[in-house]
Amino acid sequence: MNGFVQLASWMYLMNGLSNESLGSVFVVFLRHYGVSYTLGGQLIFLQFFGFLLGVGVSSLIVRRIGYRHTLVLASLCIAIAQIVTAMLPPMPIIIVTCLMNGFGLACTQNTIVASLMEWFAGRRAVVMSRMEVTFGAGSLIMPLAVSGFIAWHHWNLGFYLVGIISLVLSLAWMFIPINAQHDTHVGPRDAHSAALTVQGAGAKTLLISVFVGMIFLYVGLESCMNNFLPSIFISYIHIKTSVATLTVTLFWIAMVIGRALTGRVIRRVPYSRFLLISIGATMVLFALLALIQNPWADVIFVFLLGLSMSGIFVIIMVFANHAFPGQNQRVTTLVTLFAGLGGALMPALFGWLMDHESIRINLWNLTGFALLLFAMLIVIMRMEENRLHPVASDEPHFSS
Known part of the structure; x- marks a missing residue:
């Protein structure tokens, strides 16, 4: 299965590139079409709507046509959306491409995560940390590449770049061998984490609710950092705009380093202890x-924040799947859905707070969000204290 993991890593790199392709040229894009930031924000929302649609139907598509053909379809959706956008068509077509891109991103992420959670039990965090490293690398590379394209007065080349990579990956998925029984248990393993042996529908609902709540808060915090960190430094520290924009680059450099280290650290540290240190x-x-x-x-x-936050998402996701064996597709769908919601709604709330409160107050607001994330982890750890035995493959479902 090494070929599958390697190709999945390339898909995550492409997802990172695609995720930043529009945002990296946002100002130039809006100027080209002569539209306002309001319409630009609506395009971002349309991509988010496509993402939610992809989360909702990806598991159905997998059941119909399997993992391989679902990933081919997702790659083609992103390829078509990016290449057509690069051609700078009329705005009604851009609306469709934004929906397609969001749909393809969700199908890609949901399908890869569900397959890895199902096939790599005992190695989930180690394998998923590789995915997150490549996603972070894509998110870091795209703005740097686009800055060069803008300097050459060909700012739309970034869309062509992502589209061609997606097209090549869609072809590669047709030929890569997929054998879920081969080599999935060979290699470094996660540190042992005991099962959360909750009983009763109410307790199971509470547990999954806390997990998706943590995902919502974490992705929201990360999105706030991506979108508002330069503004915070400009208004709070009074540094130049050109320097302030580098803070996001610094943050993502630390995130990529941290995600690379997560795959090694998690071999020795249980999930709950890792999260306790990182969130604290x-x-x-x-x-x-x-x-x-x-x-x-x-x-x-900011650099230390990138390191401390780097492994939180993947470990929460793996921990949630660990708590509900046999429910990988459902847990992954919920995690992906609430990640999308957090990434869309939390920055909207924080943007409103930025308009109405001082920067210092808003930094305390971010601290408060992190405190709430920490409190939710404590709830899970209290449940973990009641465990009686290591995880078994036939753990009860979270639905009664």
Whole structure:
């Protein structure tokens, strides 16, 4: 299955590139079409709507045509959307391509995660950390590449780049051998984490609700950092715009490094302890940003935030699947759905707060969100204290 994992990593790299393809040229794109930020925001929402649609139907598509052909379909959707957008067609067609791109991204992510969760039990965090490294690399590479394309006055080349990569990947999926029984248990394994042996429909509903709530909050926090970090530094630290924009690059460099390290750390540290350290550090670092108004110190805090936040998403997702064996498709769908919701709704809320409160107050708001994330983890750890035995393959479903 090494070929499958490698190709899945390339898909995650492509997802990272595609996720940033429009945002990286947003200002130039809006100027080309002569439209406002309001319409631009609606295009982002349409991509999010396509993402929700993809989350909802991807599991149905997998059941109909299997993992391989679902990934071929998802890759083709992204390829067509990106290449057509690169041609700069009329705005009604752009609306369709935004929907297609979001749909393809969701199908790709949901299908790959569900397959890895199902086939790599005992190695989920190690394997998924590789996916997250490549996604982070794509999110980091795209803005850097686009800056060069803009300098050459060919800003739309980024869409062609993503489209061609997606097209090549769609062809590769037709030929890669997929054998779920081969080599899936060979290689480094996650550290042992005991099962959350909750009983009763109410307790199971509470547990899955806490997991998806954590995903919602984490992805929302990460999205707030992506969208508002330069504005925070410009208004709070009073540094130049050109320098402030580099804070997001620094944050993602730390995220990629941290995700690469997560795959090694999680071999020795149980899921709950890893999250306790990571979320606790994140909460403290947000508080330090609010307390210390110094450019050099805050740059260091941003880098450390990237490291501390880097493994949270993948470990929450793996931990949720670990808690509900045999429910991989359903758990993954819920996780992906609430990740999309958090990434869309939390920045909208934080944007409103930025308009109505001071930067320092909003840094404390981010600290409060991290504190809530920490409190939700404590709920799970209290449930974990009641465990009686290691995880078994026939653990009860979270639905009664």
